[in-house]
Structures are given as structure tokens and as C-alpha cells.
Amino acid sequence: MLIREAAAEDWPQIWPFWHRIVAAAETYAWGPDTSEEDARALWMSPAKRVYVAEDDTGAVVGSAYATPNYGGPAAGVANAGFMVDPDQAGRGIGRALAEHVLEAATAAGYRAMVFNAVVETNPAVGLWTSLGFRILGTVPAAFEHPRHGLVGLHIMYRAL
Numbered sequence: 001m002l003i004r005e006a007a008a009e010d011w012p013q014i015w016p017f018w019h020r021i022v023a024a025a026e027t028y029a030w031g032p033d034t035s036e037e038d039a040r041a042l043w044m045s046p047a048k049r050v051y052v053a054e055d056d057t058g059a060v061v062g063s064a065y066a067t068p069n070y071g072g073p074a075a076g077v078a079n080a081g082f083m084v085d086p087d088q089a090g091r092g093i094g095r096a097l098a099e100h101v102l103e104a105a106t107a108a109g110y111r112a113m114v115f116n117a118v119v120e121t122n123p124a125v126g127l128w129t130s131l132g133f134r135i136l137g138t139v140p141a142a143f144e145h146p147r148h149g150l151v152g153l154h155i156m157y158r159a160l
């Protein structure tokens, strides 16, 4: 597997799993009916450094971004997002993307990374914890989960 910076031409391969993940409405606080144009503007924004994971055939199987979480004097705190094609989940792609992004964010000079809204039922909480993130707090009953009902959103933090 190769992890590299994304190019604009990668978007058509990101969109199918982006759409599938957001339409499931279990992990991201974006509208499940977000259009492809809005999704591209969100994920591939020039403010973000975007990465893709390629499998051995060159197919894009995951993507991630890092961006300042705040502005001005707090711009040294990063935010990041991660998506892996659900058909390829559980093969270590998410962990590899996260390790890559953490390393790149550290090299870029960020002091810390914050996740603003990790759905408390998301198994990814365990992944983030294993990578050194801790839960700073939880916004209670913030997210209407299609199967679990109202669940909390964790704010997660790690120093870099």
C-alpha cells in the first residue's frame, strides 16, 4: 500500500466511498445527501492537505486530510479526517493513514491534533485512543444515529 498526497484527479475514486460513508449517517456530521460538488469542496479544499491510500493495483482505497483546526494564534493545532472504503475496512489502511498524517502534521510544525466530533459509538474511538488521543469531553446527545438514537460527540486531543 502507498500513501501519497492527493491530486484533483483522485476525487472520482474518493467520491464513491465518501458518499457511502456520509450517506450512512453514522460517523460524520455532514448531511447524508451532500452533493458531489459540495463533498469535493469540503474534502479537497485548498486549505487542507489531502492524502490517499492506494492498494497494490493503484486503486484509491482511503483518504485523509489535515488542516488547521483554528485560526491565527491557534493555527498550530491541526484537525484531520479519515475515510476508508467500507469494502476494504479492517485491513490496517485506516491505521496506516493515521500514522502517516500524524507524522506529516508533526513535520509540518503542528503542536497538537484535535478531532471535534467523534461519534461515541464509532469503533474508530479505539483506533484514536491507541494512537495516543484522549477524550477531552463529550457533547451529550448531539448526534442522531440511525441505529443507536441520540449519542454523544467526543472532542479528542493528542499533542504532537
Ligand SMILES: CC(C)(COP(=O)(O)OP(=O)(O)OC[C@H]1O[C@@H](n2cnc3c(N)ncnc32)[C@H](O)[C@@H]1OP(=O)(O)O)[C@@H](O)C(=O)NCCC(=O)NCCS
Pocket (backbone or CB within 6 Å): 021, 027, 082, 083, 084, 085, 088, 089, 090, 091, 092, 093, 094, 095, 096, 115, 117, 118, 119, 122, 123, 124, 126, 127, 130
Ligand atoms: C475509521 C476508519 C478510517 C478505520 O479504517 P480501517 O482501515 O477500517 O481501520 P484499520 O483496519 O486500520 O483498523 C484500525 C483499528 O480500529 C479497529 N476498527 C476499525 N474499524 C472498526 C470497526 N468497524 N469495528 C471494529 N473495530 C474497528 C480495528 O480493530 C483496528 O484495531 P487494530 O489495528 O488494533 O487491529 C474506517 O473504518 C472508516 O472510514 N470509517 C468510516 C468513517 C469514519 O468513521 N472516520 C473517522 C471519523 S472519527
